[in-house]
Amino acid sequence: MTLDNEQISESNIQAVLSVKGITKIMGKQKLVNQLSFDMHQGEIVGLLGPNGAGKTTTIRMIVGLIAMNEGDVLVKGHSIRTDFAKAISHVGGIIENPEFYPYMTGYDNLKQYKRMGEGITEERISEVVKLVGLEGAMSKRVKAYSLGMRQRLGIAQALLHKPAILILDEPTNGLDPAGIREMRDYLKKIASEEGISILVSSHLLAEMELMCNRVVVIQEGKLVTVRTLGAANIENNGVDAVNGTNRSNIVQINLRVNDVVQTKDSLLHLKDIRIVGISPEKNDITVAIDDSSIPLLVNTLCEKGIALYRMEEVKESLEDEFLKWTGGNQIA
Numbered sequence: 001m002t003l004d005n006e007q008i009s010e011s012n013i014q015a016v017l018s019v020k021g022i023t024k025i026m027g028k029q030k031l032v033n034q035l036s037f038d039m040h041q042g043e044i045v046g047l048l049g050p051n052g053a054g055k056t057t058t059i060r061m062i063v064g065l066i067a068m069n070e071g072d073v074l075v076k077g078h079s080i081r082t083d084f085a086k087a088i089s090h091v092g093g094i095i096e097n098p099e100f101y102p103y104m105t106g107y108d109n110l111k112q113y114k115r116m117g118e119g120i121t122e123e124r125i126s127e128v129v130k131l132v133g134l135e136g137a138m139s140k141r142v143k144a145y146s147l148g149m150r151q152r153l154g155i156a157q158a159l160l161h162k163p164a165i166l167i168l169d170e171p172t173n174g175l176d177p178a179g180i181r182e183m184r185d186y187l188k189k190i191a192s193e194e195g196i197s198i199l200v201s202s203h204l205l206a207e208m209e210l211m212c213n214r215v216v217v218i219q220e221g222k223l224v225t226v227r228t229l230g231a232a233n234i235e236n237n238g239v240d241a242v243n244g245t246n247r248s249n250i251v252q253i254n255l256r257v258n259d260v261v262q263t264k265d266s267l268l269h270l271k272d273i274r275i276v277g278i279s280p281e282k283n284d285i286t287v288a289i290d291d292s293s294i295p296l297l298v299n300t301l302c303e304k305g306i307a308l309y310r311m312e313e314v315k316e317s318l319e320d321e322f323l324k325w326t327g328g329n330q331i332a
Helices: 055-062 084-088 106-116 122-131 147-159 177-194 205-211 260-267 291-303 318-325
Strands: 017-026 029-039 044-048 070-075 091-094 165-169 197-201 214-219 222-228 250-257 273-279 284-290 308-313
Touching: 017 055, 029 055, 029 070, 029 214, 029 222, 044 055, 044 177, 044 205, 055 165, 055 197, 070 084, 091 147, 106 122, 106 147, 122 147, 122 177, 147 165, 147 177, 177 197, 177 205, 205 318, 214 318, 222 318, 250 260, 250 291, 260 273, 260 284, 260 291, 273 291, 284 291, 291 308
Parallel strands: 044 197, 044 214, 091 165, 165 197
Antiparallel strands: 017 029, 017 070, 214 222, 250 284, 250 308, 273 284
């Protein structure tokens, strides 16, 4: 198990959700094995893993749909195992697909849910409807809703009781590109405006990269990595372990020059610059560098008379990194 870039310390920041060594055993097989991670207020975290990694089992244990054999889940400090009613009162979620009365309007469906909760007001219904962009559809029967509208209505229902955390299993499944983008924008809005933490499981890695603050990657039921998205994923990149911010802003830069040997010799003695790759056939050299040292790099090349034809930052997509973390298993 590795915790690359960040694992937020529970002693430093109060976790909204704390998964503590949960294990699920079916027969002789451990579907989830000693899995631990934390979530904090207002962040969107993606739960990723190959087929059979244990994502759905993990989510079902978190919300109490199935029992865990070991470990515990704390929601706002309350245990799912020993204080379920208080713990689950802080959770909203859509596990699989949202279900509604199709012959009733969207508004009437939310009123039915209002009857089952405590302290849900008409004002709150109006708030969540506006938040998910369904103001013009609440008088329509749900059977006339598109898939995207049903998903948004489901999220509105899950938000009515003002949960601390929203858990969504494949929220963009089946949506067209416009619907996927719409869903992403609404989830980011919910996190920022309501301060709600969102745990999302999805097949769409490119979409997770655009939406999530962090990803938790699991394989064969075990934690592989917890990774902050947008940070430079390079050795010794100086990411703060508490808040996930970069202390030294290390980036990878690919340079196309007229002479890679002379470039290598010229850069070896420079501080905060590390050569990580050379491709003589393309006249390319790749360096890891603190971005504050980039002017020094350019000036050095000019002083040495080295022709610089191209300079670009090297970034791996979440999909590329996912395949490295999981050894190239099929994405799920």
